[in-house]
Amino acid sequence: MSFAPIRTRLLYLLYFINFLYLLSPANAGAQSPPSATYAITHAKIFTLAGSTIEDGTIVIRDGKIAAVGATVEVPAGAHVIDAKGLQVYPGIFDSITQMGLREIGAVSATVDSTETGGYNPDVVAATAVSPSSEHIPVTRAVGITEVLAVPGSGGFDSGGGGNVIGGQASAIHLAGWEIDEMLIKKSAAMVLNWPAIETQTFDFATFSRKEKPYTEAKQEYDKQVNELTDWVERARHYSQAMEKGSGAKYDRDLKLEALAPVIRGELSLLVFADRSREIRNAVEFCDKQNLKMILAGGEEAYKVKDLLHSKGIPVILRPMLSLPPEEDDPYDRLLSQPAELAAAGVKFAFASFDNSFARRLGQNAANAVAYGLPYEEALKAVTIYPAQVFGLGDQIGTLEQGKLANLIVTNGDLLELTTDVKYLFIKGQLTSLDNRHLRLYEKFSKRPKAQ
Numbered sequence: 267m268s269f270a271p272i273r274t275r276l277l278y279l280l281y282f283i284n285f286l287y288l289l290s291p292a293n294a295g296a297q298s299p300p301s302a303t304y305a306i307t308h309a310k311i312f313t314l315a316g317s318t319i320e321d322g323t324i325v326i327r328d329g330k331i332a333a334v335g336a337t338v339e340v341p342a343g344a345h346v347i348d349a350k351g352l353q354v355y356p357g358i359f360d361s362i363t364q365m366g367l368r369e370i371g372a373v374s375a376t377v378d379s380t381e382t383g384g385y386n387p388d389v390v391a392a393t394a395v396s397p398s399s400e401h402i403p404v405t406r407a408v409g410i411t412e413v414l415a416v417p418g419s420g421g422f423d424s425g426g427g428g429n430v431i432g433g434q435a436s437a438i439h440l441a442g443w444e445i446d447e448m449l450i451k452k453s454a455a456m457v458l459n460w461p462a463i464e465t466q467t468f469d470f471a472t473f474s475r476k477e478k479p480y481t482e483a484k485q486e487y488d489k490q491v492n493e494l495t496d497w498v499e500r501a502r503h504y505s506q507a508m509e510k511g512s513g514a515k516y517d518r519d520l521k522l523e524a525l526a527p528v529i530r531g532e533l534s535l536l537v538f539a540d541r542s543r544e545i546r547n548a549v550e551f552c553d554k555q556n557l558k559m560i561l562a563g564g565e566e567a568y569k570v571k572d573l574l575h576s577k578g579i580p581v582i583l584r585p586m587l588s589l590p591p592e593e594d595d596p597y598d599r600l601l602s603q604p605a606e607l608a609a610a611g612v613k614f615a616f617a618s619f620d621n622s623f624a625r626r627l628g629q630n631a632a633n634a635v636a637y638g639l640p641y642e643e644a645l646k647a648v649t650i651y652p653a654q655v656f657g658l659g660d661q662i663g664t665l666e667q668g669k670l671a672n673l674i675v676t677n678g679d680l681l682e683l684t685t686d687v688k689y690l691f692i693k694g695q696l697t698s699l700d701n702r703h704l705r706l707y708e709k710f711s712k713r714p715k716a717q
Contacts, residue, residue: 303327304696305340306675306689309349314356314642314650315664324354326671329694334665347675352688355645355680356665357411357672360624361582361652362536362562362617365402365413366395366438380418380428385497387524389433391415392452395445401621403701406440408625409680409687411672412450412662413438414652418457419538419562419619430494432457434524435536437656439672441692454656455536455560456528460548461490462541491551498555501525534558534656536582540591542569549577560655562617565591568603571610580655581607581614585623585630598637604647605638615652616644632681644681670694 304326311319313334323338324331332341340346369376378394395415405413418432434453442448465483469476504522527533537548540563549570552559561567564581567574574581583604590599607614616631618624631644639647653663662672671694678685690697 302695303332303341303344304347304691304694305338305344306347306349306354307340309352309354309675311354311665312356312645312680313665314646315666324665324671324673326691326694329671331665331667331669331671331673333667347689349675351677353676353678353680354665355409355674355676356649356663357674357690357692358409358627358648358680359615359652359663360405360410360413360618360627360648361615361656362416362419362435362619363405363413363624364419364620365405365415365440365624366397366399367391367415367417368621369396369399369401381433384428384430384493385521386418386429386433387431387456387501387522387528388520389417390436390452391417391434392436392438392445392449395436395438395448397442397444397448400702401624402440403698404703405621405624406690406692406697407687407699407701407704408628409674409676409690410624410627411440411674411690411692413440413624414454414617414656416455416457416536419459429457430459430461430490431497431525432459434533437658439692441695441697450658450661451656453527453533454658455534456525458494458535458537458548460537460539460544461487461494462539462544463487491547494551495555497525498529498557502529505529528557531556531558534560536560536562538562540565540584542566545570546573549573549579553577563619564614565600567612567614568606571607571612574607575611579612580651581612582617582652582655583614584617584619585626586633587630601633601637604634604644608639608643613651613655615647615655617652628681628685629683632683635681641681 306324308321311322311324311334319336322336325333325338325341364379367379371377381389414435414437416435418429435455435457436452437450437454438448439450463483465478465480467476467478501522504519505526507516508526528535535552535557537559539545539548539561545561545567549559559579561579561581563584565584567581586600588600590597604614616627618627627648631648635641635644650659650663653659661670665673671691673691674687675689676685676687687699690699
């Protein structure tokens with residue numbers, strides 16, 4: 267007797283079960299009907315656009331904030347959430363992540379964050395984002411409603427990116443069945459990993475560090491900068507041909523076409539650099555080429571804070587709970603930097619730079635408060651400031667009439683570790699807080715005790 271028909275039926279059954287799982291509300295981030303109207307009443311509302319409302323109401327309709335204030339009337343037929351004793355904040359914005367691009371770092375089949383080759387300006391993160399990533403519900407359960415998915419940047423867990431130009435970062439909501447439902451801005455910034463003068467290399471054959479002469483390292487650096495300059499110049503000429511010439515008179519180049527908005531100042535350059543020398547060189551390059559720069563990383567941004575302020579360059583800071591950059595630096599060097607940047611008038615935001623640290627983004631900002639950063643600045647650095655940096659401040663980041671209803675209701679201070687998110691809205695839809703971590707907690711908390 268052949269077992270082939272039985273195996274075939276079992277395979278079909280497994281495919282069907284997997285299909286049902288992918289359609290499950292918990293996996294997709296089940297949301298309320300888009301047309302539902304909500305009224306959150308008697309809440310303490312941190313609008314971040316003005317003073318805090320001690321006892322206020324927010325009305326959500328058609329995906330947006332219809333009204334917010336202390337004397338707002340509840341519309342007839344609205345779903346009312348009594349938030350007495352609770353607090354309402356704008357949703358958190360994690361401005362550099364690998365969300366939807368990297369699932370399990372050690373399993374290459376689940377990683378789609380970096381393309382081959384050094385220059386990939388035509389790569390767009392949104393085309394590779396997986397809406398069914400398990401990182402998404404885990405991340406939004408702590409109040410993060412939108413993120414920037416950044417290609418070609420490596421990650422905090424996985425080291426730096428392997429590209430010079432990594433591609434275009436996409437701003438996405440953390441809910442939706444497909445990427446078109448999640449998109450806020452398909453191209454929010456172009457990723458550039460600024461070259462460094464590396465005088466040390468790691469020899470995997472001997473598992474030891476090898477010293478390289480400075481002159482040799484400087485030659486390699488100059489070569490990379492010259493290549494980058496050549497790309498920018500070719501993109502500038504290509505952009506001029508696009509604007510003034512006929513399409514029949516030049517060969518189409520998708521890479522140069524993707525760089526054209528950067529050349530025209532329509533798309534910012536998200537430059538990854540940490541050391542002060544690298545930052546200065548990157549600022550000088552962008553200034554000379556007339557490019558809009560956003561600094562990412564910036565471990566030594568405090569050393570060039572006056573330069574960053576004078577050029578109006580914002581900074582996206584790495585997680586601060588790590589060793590100081592130099593062995594002679596004080597232990598709190600990274601923790602005290604945000605307060606220094608704020609005092610110097612440099613706009614900055616906090617980011618996780620990966621997926622595993624995203625759920626602690628609020629506490630990362632709180633640590634900076636403990637080292638001198640004003641509390642409201644910390645709140646703004648995970649909400650309105652990243653939205654403004656990437657040109658989304660008119661849509662998200664504060665609780666104002668007409669903005670997208672991306673907001674959270676909590677039982678305490680948003681930046682405190684012990685605070686729980688009670689309700690979460692994305693585009694005005696009440697969104698599930700269920701996630702893999704919660705399900706595992708509930709499963710193993712019911713495990714019988716050993717006799």
